[in-house]
Amino acid sequence: MKPxxxxxxxxxxxxxxxxxxxxxxxxxxxxxxxFAKNKSKSGHTNNWAVLVxxxxxxxxxRHIANTLSMYRTVKRLGIPDSNIIMMLxxxxxxxxxxxxxxxxxxxxxxxxxxxxxxxxxDYRGYEVTVENFIRLLTGRVAKETPRSKRLLTDDQxxxxxxxxxxxxxxxxxxxxxxxxxxxxxxxxxxxxxxxKRYNEILFMIDTCQANTxxxxxxxxxxxxxxxxxxxxxxxxxxxxxxxxxxVIDRFTYYVLEVLEKVNMQSKATLKDLFxxxxxxxxxxxxGVRSDLFFRPxxxxxxxxxFGNVQNVELTESKEVNNSLTETDPALIDSEPMFIEDPQxxxxxxxxxxxxxxxxxxxxxxxxxxxxxxxxxxxxxxVLSVAMGSALIAGSSLV
Amino acid sequence: xxxxxxxxNAAAVxxxxxxxxxxxFQFPALxxxxxxxxxxxxxxxxxxxxxxxxxxxxxxxxxxxxxVVHQAPLLLGLFYPIIxxxxxxxxxxxxxxxxxxxxxxxxxxxxxxxxxxxxxxxxYGGKEEEPGMSGLSVATLYLFxxxxxxxxxxxxxxxxxxxxxxxxxxxxxxxxxTLSMFSVxxxxxxxxxxxxxxxxxxxxxxxxxxxxxxxxKVAIQCTGLFAGSLVALFALSFVLVxxxxxxxxxxxxxxxxxxxxxxxxxxxxxxIEMFDQFRPFFLVVFQIHVFIFAVPVSIKLRKYPLFVxxxxxxxxxxxxxxxxxxxxxxxxxxxPLSSEIFKYMRYSFLVTNLFLYSTxxxxxxxxxxxxxxxxxxxxxxxxxxxxGIGEIILMIDSTFALLRRDFEAQSPPxxxxxxxxxxxxREVVQK
Numbered sequence: 055m056k057p058x059x060x061x062x063x064x065x066x067x068x069x070x071x072x073x074x075x076x077x078x079x080x081x082x083x084x085x086x087x088x089f090a091k092n093k094s095k096s097g098h099t100n101n102w103a104v105l106v107x108x109x110x111x112x113x114x115x116r117h118i119a120n121t122l123s124m125y126r127t128v129k130r131l132g133i134p135d136s137n138i139i140m141m142l143x144x145x146x147x148x149x150x151x152x153x154x155x156x157x158x159x160x161x162x163x164x165x166x167x168x169x170x171x172x173x174x175x176d177y178r179g180y181e182v183t184v185e186n187f188i189r190l191l192t193g194r195v196a197k198e199t200p201r202s203k204r205l206l207t208d209d210q211x212x213x214x215x216x217x218x219x220x221x222x223x224x225x226x227x228x229x230x231x232x233x234x235x236x237x238x239x240x241x242x243x244x245x246x247x248x249x250k251r252y253n254e255i256l257f258m259i260d261t262c263q264a265n266t267x268x269x270x271x272x273x274x275x276x277x278x279x280x281x282x283x284x285x286x287x288x289x290x291x292x293x294x295x296x297x298x299x300x301v302i303d304r305f306t307y308y309v310l311e312v313l314e315k316v317n318m319q320s321k322a323t324l325k326d327l328f329x330x331x332x333x334x335x336x337x338x339x340x341g342v343r344s345d346l347f348f349r350p351x352x353x354x355x356x357x358x359x360f361g362n363v364q365n366v367e368l369t370e371s372k373e374v375n376n377s378l379t380e381t382d383p384a385l386i387d388s389e390p391m392f393i394e395d396p397q398x399x400x401x402x403x404x405x406x407x408x409x410x411x412x413x414x415x416x417x418x419x420x421x422x423x424x425x426x427x428x429x430x431x432x433x434x435x436v437l438s439v440a441m442g443s444a445l446i447a448g449s450s451l452v
Numbered sequence: 453x454x455x456x457x458x459x460x461n462a463a464a465v466x467x468x469x470x471x472x473x474x475x476x477f478q479f480p481a482l483x484x485x486x487x488x489x490x491x492x493x494x495x496x497x498x499x500x501x502x503x504x505x506x507x508x509x510x511x512x513x514x515x516x517x518x519x520v521v522h523q524a525p526l527l528l529g530l531f532y533p534i535i536x537x538x539x540x541x542x543x544x545x546x547x548x549x550x551x552x553x554x555x556x557x558x559x560x561x562x563x564x565x566x567x568x569x570x571x572x573x574x575x576y577g578g579k580e581e582e583p584g585m586s587g588l589s590v591a592t593l594y595l596f597x598x599x600x601x602x603x604x605x606x607x608x609x610x611x612x613x614x615x616x617x618x619x620x621x622x623x624x625x626x627x628x629x630t631l632s633m634f635s636v637x638x639x640x641x642x643x644x645x646x647x648x649x650x651x652x653x654x655x656x657x658x659x660x661x662x663x664x665x666x667x668x669k670v671a672i673q674c675t676g677l678f679a680g681s682l683v684a685l686f687a688l689s690f691v692l693v694x695x696x697x698x699x700x701x702x703x704x705x706x707x708x709x710x711x712x713x714x715x716x717x718x719x720x721x722x723x724i725e726m727f728d729q730f731r732p733f734f735l736v737v738f739q740i741h742v743f744i745f746a747v748p749v750s751i752k753l754r755k756y757p758l759f760v761x762x763x764x765x766x767x768x769x770x771x772x773x774x775x776x777x778x779x780x781x782x783x784x785x786x787x788p789l790s791s792e793i794f795k796y797m798r799y800s801f802l803v804t805n806l807f808l809y810s811t812x813x814x815x816x817x818x819x820x821x822x823x824x825x826x827x828x829x830x831x832x833x834x835x836x837x838x839x840g841i842g843e844i845i846l847m848i849d850s851t852f853a854l855l856r857r858d859f860e861a862q863s864p865p866x867x868x869x870x871x872x873x874x875x876x877x878r879e880v881v882q883k
Contacts, residue, residue, distance in 0.1 A: 353820055427509070427512055430531075430692065431529070431532060433691055434529055434688065434691050435529075438526075438529075441684055441688065445634050445681075446631075448630040448677075449629070449630035450627045
């Protein structure tokens with residue numbers, strides 16, 4: 055065989071061998087890291103929330119307020135309406151006994167109208183049933199169920215499930231007509247696990263004897279928290295004398311106190327939340343069940359469940375930026391162009407000035423309009439003149 | 453035409469043409485309005501795209517990388533030094549228009565010279581046929597054609613292709629092989645379809661020669677000159693833009709009709725509606741349909757090469773992928789070169805009305821479709837079809853008139869005797 059063909063075959067085999075070697079020895083972390091940009095450390099890529107209020111009637115105003123407060127919180131932290139399933143009896147805002155019609159408040163001061171604009175209730179009134187709830191969770195809904203009433207999660211979804219109402223030992227009363235037991239709940243979660251419908255679940259329940267409700271869960275990656283243990287009641291926080299009924303429950307009130315300080319960039323963890331539980335304030339013993347959860351609770355961010363995965367980092371101020379750039383190298387490029395304090399600029403680190411210069415180079419130059427173009431044009435003009443004269447000369451010859 | 457010193461008349465005609473165009477260019481809003489009308493500027497002739505291309509070229513970005521510029525690189529080179537001055541650009545367009553008018557005038561002069569030496573056709577009553585329109589009339593018809601003015605003000609670059617076509621015919625009439633073939637090559641380089649015109653231009657060049665051998669020799673020479681000029685133009689373009697991308701952008705777009713902006717043509721609607729698997733078939737059919745008439749028409753009408761060039765330009769304008777009124781201005785300018793056939797044309801009223809009707813309704817239907825929404829694409833396409841019907845009837849009628857004139861030249865009409873008494877089709881001749 056000719057030496058050139060031998061060389062060609064040799065080169066080809068070297069290429070194939072290197073490709074195989076690379077593919078075999080690639081670090082799994084490199085591959086995972088390729089997807090890590092869109093995944094958090096917990097491995098979820100989207101967030102869902104199922105917020106269920108199982109009571110109806112005017113005197114259960116506070117349960118509707120609990121659920122709507124949670125709705126507002128998760129929306130504020132980034133979960134869109136399309137990823138929130140809210141089940142409410144919804145007979146409170148327009149109840150004839152409501153002296154502030156079309157409003158729901160969770161506070162005596164009536165600062166925030168929870169019901170005002172932009173509320174999407176997916177299951178309302180008599181649609182809030184045990185069967186609908188379990189069908190929603192397991193995905194075995196009727197064919198004609200609209201998209202807004204389906205839980206379209208996948209195995210990379212983190213789900214927050216919040217339930218409130220009247221409960222007892224291992225049961226929860228639905229709309230004064232039926233009840234769901236802790237076994238049903240555990241089975242529903244197991245079905246979700248088998249159908250790979252969640253990555254992690256935070257199950258939060260605010261009822262009497264709430265902790266019994268999560269005692270029968272047996273699927274992995276679920277962390278549960280309840281407001282009171284067996285034989286204990288959960289209490290309401292305060293009532294509004296004008297409305298006439300209690301407007302918020304204690305457990306939800308103190309959880310909201312923590313969540314109100316959380317924003318989309320917050321690094322607060324579940325452990326921080328659970329550490330704020332105080333029997334003196336709640337007047338009941340809240341519980342946490344984390345034996346089925348494989349990540350340590352001090353590494354689980356609150357925004358893993360209450361917020362949404364997002365690829366946009368919001369910067370509010372330069373100070374916030376600084377604290378974040380130390381931890382996340384991806385944020386260095388989002389240095390704001392406009393620097394308010396010139397003193398701070400002079401005193402800033404060389405790294406910041408380097409990125410400032412780097413920002414400068416992204417101007418509107420789309421090429422380099424320098425001499426090469428005019429040189430090319432001059433050559434072109436000379437050649438065209440030459441061609442023209444050749445034509446004139448040729449026309450007299452031919 | 454009015455008697456008087458012909459140079460005075462010429463000055464008047466050309467001066468008025470310049471004045472009209474300059475006056476209209478004073479309204480930049482009019483220029484941009486016309487330049488954006490789809491009947492006037494198409495993706496391959498739009499001035500907006502050309503200026504985008506010049507901008508990209510100035511900034512060192514390859515102009516053919518994006519899908520915007522579909523014009524030949526030498527046009528970029530032509531406009532590169534003057535694009536920043538609107539006055540110079542407008543003057544260039546006016547100058548090109550005037551050049552075409554002047555060339556038409558010269559062509560007619562040469563043709564009249566040839567005609568004076570030929571045997572005249574006998575008309576009814578024993579009269580000799582009158583000579584056709586004078587050169588100045590031909591130039592006037594071209595320069596004051598509303599289509600021409602609209603194309604000029606809208607700055608459609610089809611003007612340069614038209615100039616090259618008319619230059620090719622003029623040089624052919626003068627007998628200058630090199631320059632005429634270079635002009636055909638330039639027209640081909642700019643818009644591809646005028647490559648068909650190599651046949652009538654060779655016919656024009658050899659119209660006085662009788663020996664077949666000599667004709668063949670000239671034809672081979674001319675083909676070689678055409679090929680050489682084309683290669684030289686391509687090489688010059690390569691020097692300018694430093695890549696061969698322009699082939700795909702310019703000729704690929706012309707041949708594959710990849711940009712489906714609506715226009716007055718027949719293709720865009722087809723290609724919007726059809727399934728993709730049929731697209732290559734229809735593309736081939738449409739493109740063959742344009743080129744296939746060249747040889748048969750030239751063979752049949754080889755004694756009238758000026759008319760052949762008119763007919764091929766009309767066929768191009770009707771069936772090409774991106775027609776515009778600039779193409780119409782070209783063949784409507786070439787038609788009076790064969791003005792002796794006008795008295796034999798039967799459907800001139802119909803053709804005039806079809807052109808008027810489609811020209812007036814096209815902007816209205818466009819407005820109804822795009823802006824108001826009470827019409828749809830069918831309205832605009834129907835008007836395009838009416839326009840096409842007008843062009844086709846014009847082609848058919850003029851061909852009939854030419855053949856009729858040819859027939860009468862060979863067997864002159866009877867003026868006495870039995871056949872005359874039978875009233876053999878006299879109305880046609882009596883004008």
